[in-house]
Amino acid sequence: MTIKPYEEPNRLPYAVRMRNRAIAIFVFIGICAGIGSCIYKDKISGAEAAELKVETQAEPANDYNKEEVAAGNQAQEIKAAGPSESAKMFEGPTAEDIENTQMAVTAEIAPSNPPAVEIIDSAHIKSQKDVFMAEKIDNLLRRFKPENAIILIVDAKSNEIMAWGERKNNAVQNQPDYLPRNTFPAASLAKTITIAAAMESNRYALNTSIPLIGRAHHLYKNQLRVPQNYHGPTVEMQDAYAHSYNPPLALIGMNVGASKLKAAARNLGYNMNYAAGLPGRSSFTPPDTGYGLAEASCGFTEATTLSPLQAAAQVRAILMKKPLEIPWSTTPDLDGYAPKTRLALDVNKFSENTYYGLRQAMIRSVTHGTARKNISTRHMARKNYNALNIGGKTGSLDGSDPKGRYDWFMGFAESKEDPSKAIIIVVLQIYDNQGLRPQPTTQVAGMLINYWAHQYVTGGKKK
Known part of the structure; x- marks a missing residue:
């Protein structure tokens, strides 16, 4: 039996190996971030669903019928309004809506009776x-x-x-x-x-x-x-x-x-x-x-x-x-x-x-x-x-x-x-x-x- 001498395998250049390692690390971090976001999203969705379930269970049975009728009426109104009107009903908030919201928040935070500003009478100084x-x-x-x-x-x-x-x-x-x-x-x-x-x-x-x-x-x-x-x-x-x-x-x-x-x-x-x-x-x-x-x-x-x-x-x-x-x-x-x-x-x-x-x-x-x-x-x-x-x-x-x-x-x-x-x-x-x-x-x-x-x-x- 003939024994072949040891031959060193062909290795990639050092710079290429470092690049590949960096790519692998970034891919691994991306996968972990994706898995984490999915888990967090599932938790939030589960919590919202549980909250919605509790709210719906606490309401009387007649309210279901009322909501269903209201939802059906709203759907018929959207359908009858045509594509342009329905798009308006689902479009984002306008500048006026944002301004009104900001004013409401400011009014809620600001005190109803702000402290009086002290007026300095300098006559006794002069x-x-x-x-x-x-x-x-x-x-x-x-x-x-x-x-x-x-x-x-x-x-x-x-x-x-x-x-x-x-x-x-x-x-x-x-x-x-x-x-x-x-x-x-x-x-x-x-x-x-x-x-x-x-x-x-x-x-x-x-x-x-x-x-x-x-x-x-x-x-x-x-x-x-x-x-x-x-x-x-x-x-x-x-x-x-x-x-x-x-x-x-x-x-x-x-x-x-x-x-x-x-x-x-x-x-x-x-x-x-x-x-x-x-x-x-x-x-x-x-x-x-x-x-x-x-x-x-x-x-x-x-x-x-x-x-x-x-x-x-x-x-x-x-x-x-x-x-x-x-x-x-x-x-x-x-x-x-x-x-x-x-x-x-x-x-x-x-x-x-x-x-x-x-x-x-x-x-x-x-x-x-x-x-x-x-x-x-x-x-x-x-x-x-x-x-x-x-x-x-x-x-x-x-x-x-x-x-x-x-x-x-x-x-x-x-x-x-x-x-x-x-x-x-x-x-x-x-x-x-x-x-x-x-x-x-x-x-x-x-x-x-x-x-x-x-x-x-x-x-x-x-x-």
Whole structure:
């Protein structure tokens, strides 16, 4: 038997083989797609048939006869109409039909009562001293939508009101009737009275350690009983003020005494009658001893009241180291809401040490305290933030006129290079605790300070 040598079979060229493989793959994919579409079509047809069967079974027997008669009549009408008429009856939808369908769908989707467009009355903006700041305030009130709010900006050098904005009952107002109103609880803004009295007594300094017993933002009677050999946690007075701690400020007020607290409160404008009631008489009436004195010392009471106009006057007095003066304005929009001229008040000055301590405590509230989060580069340009000395005080307490949570910020912003460029800012928002809370007052203040700094400090615009 003869064995033939192995001969390699003739193979197609490589390019031809690759082409054949690609053709085979495309054919296979096409077959699979066809089979899938047939299966899907059969499922849809079966579902439609089942649905039609259910519908026909649910109808009474007489309806079959009616439909058959109607179908027969329709067929006879089509047959009698001739080929041209019958073609019209089966032709596709016309442009008019499509338009009608679209209008019907639009009417179904669109709300029957579309929301009303807010009409902005800019008369109260154009009449203010600084129109650009007034417009910025108005934009923030419409953007953040606090239920009730008042914003005030005062030029620190002249004490003239630059701009204001008010929102009441969920609507921006054309008149600032909240500006001189004296029914707002001062909350922790009253702590300014306490540290002023403490420094005036020469018994306390900014770094004096105060016992911190229990939770810092509560006030119970057992937090006011300091053991004789107390070795618990303490806090410096400036930090107690900056973080708005209640028990340490209450202890300071009880040690200083009601008479010194009242004297400091008078220098800050409390319990005074102003000309034409602008602003209204604020109230600070602590008892001589007991828990009531502690409440008044830390602002943990609705009995201590303050108007936004007087809050601005307090900050300006601290910044400028001058006796209290109420901010004034000659613009017609503030007629009846603020004094028209500067008025000398029967109040005394604090000592230079007290003014310095109050200013530094306010600055610490921004750098280390309750205003640190929002009055920062988080809401301000870094160049603006670094160009300013910013200080302030926050406060928060429930009140009843109007009812809600009162959220305060009063403070100042001063150019480091040119201290004559400075503003006083007061922001008060009142909202329902159970409802939607607006943006924090410190954030609103930070955004406004940033805008002012861009306009007058870092932006090169002159006052």
